Amino acid sequence: MKLTLLAGLLLAVIIRPAAAQSRLTGKILDAATGQPIPYASISVLSTTAGTTSNAEGEFELKAALPGRLVISELGHRRDTVAVAAATAPLLVRLQPASVLLPEVQVGSYLGDLIAQAYRQLRRTTAKKMYGQAFYRQITRIANDATEVQEMVWDAATTNAGMDGSAIVTGRFAKKMKAQISFNNFSVFTKRFGFNMKDDSLTQRGILGLNTARFYTLSLLGVTQSEGQQLVEIGFESKPGLAPLTAKGTLVINETTRQVLHLRFETPDLVNVKTNSLVSLVVKLKDQHSVFEMDFQPAPNAAVLTYIKVDYRASLAVPLQRNVAIQASSFTYFYNSRATPDASVTYAPAKGGEVDLALIKQTTYDPAFWQNNAVVKRTPLEEQVMKSFEQKGAFGTMLP
Structure with a gap:
């Protein structure tokens, strides 16, 4: 899902063995x-x-x-x-x-800076990085965790987002009587990013040559960091002009023109793929999604470090009260290098992929998950994961 946002659409770290x-x-x-x-x-x-x-x-x-x-x-x-x-x-x-909190906006400065960042991105987006990614997703219904899945991918990334991946291993579990589950939520992570394929003169994403025509821009602040200035820009789509109703923030290094952070918020995301016990009558209302991408500065092109996705909606079922739905994922990219693994095919995401089907192609190894270093879970995440582990849900791969 690119940042024209194609509609339709914690963490663990595997450290290579080392001494001591x-x-x-x-x-x-x-x-x-x-x-x-x-x-x-x-x-x-x-x-x-x-x-x-x-x-x-x-x-x-x-x-x-x-x-x-x-x-x-x-x-x-x-x-x-x-x-x-x-x-x-x-x-x-x-x-x-x-x-520094500026009191006024200066002419066309913001639109010009975004256009320069866009040109910089187009010049360097062919520079790919290869490494691993760890993906964790938790689904909650009425604040009760009903679905958990984790995957390790070999991943190819650019300074525009993910470029391709291949699953290495994964595990999945859900409560049998859950009213709804998400069967391809990872596609939001795999497809989210800046659109570098459209004609630069006509594309209407939030990073382009004509961003100021389609979005209202505001200067939120300038951060002094190691002799450079990081400019935080707020954006909000102009009614009827931008492709989606959206708002958020961009952080751009004024010196290198590298985009270092994006937060993108929209209520317009549709066609979320789900499985439901009441699929003929269930409706998702009040949908709202927040996407974040973060990059580390680098000499040639910024390096993707994580993607966050948070989706919220209300599950509406006839003759019942609406139920709050939330699906959240966090993907961390690590061990980045400039050369690919010759044995890996880094495939782009496909619209018809089903996460559980991909996970079932791998072999579940409890020791793998227990022995790998994990970026420390929050207490709530720890409670959720242990509750599924104690029930043996990961090992039995509940359908």
């Missing part, structure tokens, strides 16, 4: 407020090992120690921390980056 690896845990906090910093990037200097913090700022990874961790997040100053041994959880406090 230790299990390191910790938490990332804002030094000024003391609040957790979610989705901060944590990498081991001079290695491919890394992870990201969860929604509560916690992280976990395996690394050869002693070593140095590099921690970064867009709104904070990058920090490097020396770690001698994993004797206790690590507490890292990141200093907030200085933010």
Whole structure:
């Protein structure tokens, strides 16, 4: 799903075996407020090992120690921390980056900056990165977790989104009496991104040469980071002009013209593929979706680090009260390198794919999931996963 958004449409880290690896845990906090910093990037200097913090700022990874961790997040100053041994959880406090809040918008500055970022993206989007991705999805009905699935992919990415993938392993479980389940939710992750295929003069995505014609733009702030300026731009579609009713934010490095973050919110997403016990009469109302992509700056082209998808709706069944539905996924990309694995076919997503069918093509190995380092789950996620594991739901692959 590209950012014309084609309608129709936590985490674990596999670390390559290394000598004297230790299990390191910790938490990332804002030094000024003391609040957790979610989705901060944590990498081991001079290695491919890394992870990201969860929604509560916690992280976990395996690394050869002693070593140095590099921690970064867009709104904070990058920090490097020396770690001698994993004797206790690590507490890292990141200093907030200085933010300038402009009082006025300056002429066509925002539209011009987006157009420059678009040209930069078109010049560099052919530069692919190859590595692994870990995908976790949790579906909730009336706030009760009814479906969980996890997949590891070999993945090809660009600075516009995912380019292709091949499943390595996966597991799936759901409650037998769940009113509804999502059979291809991962396609939202695989297809979400910036549209680089349409004619640049006519395309109406939020990254293009004519963005200001179709979206109302606002300058939200400028962050000073390591001698460069990160410009945060708010956008909202103009009625009748943009392809979808949408709003959100873009973060662009003013120096390199690299797009580093996108948050895209829309109520217009339709044709969500589901399985339902009441498929003939069930209706999904009040649909609302939020997509996020995050990139790490790099010399040639920004490198994709994660994609978040959050879908919410109301399940309307005749003669019953509406029920809240939520499906959320988080995909983390790691071990990125410039050369592909010759044994892997990185295939683009297909519209008719069914996640469970793909997972069933793999062999379920409980030890694999127990022994791999996992980016620390939140307490709620931990509770959900253990409840399914204790019932043996993953091993039996409930239909």
